[in-house]
Amino acid sequence: MSCQSPIVVALDYPTMAQSIEMAKRLDPKQCRVKVGKELFTTSGPAILDELHKLDFDVFLDLKFHDIPNTVANAVSVAAKAGVWMVNVHASGGRRMMEASANALQKLTDHNTLLIAVTVLTSMDQTDLIEIGIDATPEQHVKRLAALAKSSGMDGVVCSAQESSMLSADLGKDFVLVTPGIRPAGSDQGDQKRIMTPAEAMAAGSHYLVIGRPITQAQDPIAVLTQANAELGVAV
């Protein structure tokens, strides 16, 4: 499936039926989809098969964070399930990330992007101080992203507010996946480090994760279509 759009719709639903209902309204040429903790916990791996049957590229967003052996094996299982992208936490450290990258290299046939989460987009300086990190979100993202790159990751999850810095530091091919995307006028919710779709692309993001502004809209397809139009994606 060749998707024309950088938008990844977060299918954060409490049931598989609701997520499939939404997926059937979406067009895999106009967005990719993300399966996170809520949907995967309720549906299990069957949701991946169902979304693949509908021709979607699937980002499995389970943010693995455990000892190297456990994370490497989980990443390997995800790649064998055919997901387009899977992620781990960069704060799991170099040995965990290297073990995950090595596990993927051992697979003979996979196209899965391996990405590391830096600082969650719901966090700001106050949150970092409370967990003992004496750095700004930008400084901490910069450090974790450099570690992720040198540990063999294809890219990172960060806020679009950090995209131009990371693009300059780590190169334009290092994949920047940015949640916390808020089309003008949409609710910020629990997100702290946000940008609009157009601002995020201009800053150097490769993929824009959008959940509630689409899934909780009165007309989800209209919001997605409008965002794609603003990005100049042919729809």
Ligand SMILES: O=c1ccn([C@@H]2O[C@H](COP(=O)(O)O)[C@@H](O)[C@H]2O)c(=O)[nH]1
């Ligand atoms: O730093 C991160 C990492 C992951 N997410 C996930 O992205 C979506 C965002 O949903 P919205 O409804 O658009 O806020 C959600 O699934 C998160 O788990 C993130 O927001 N920030």
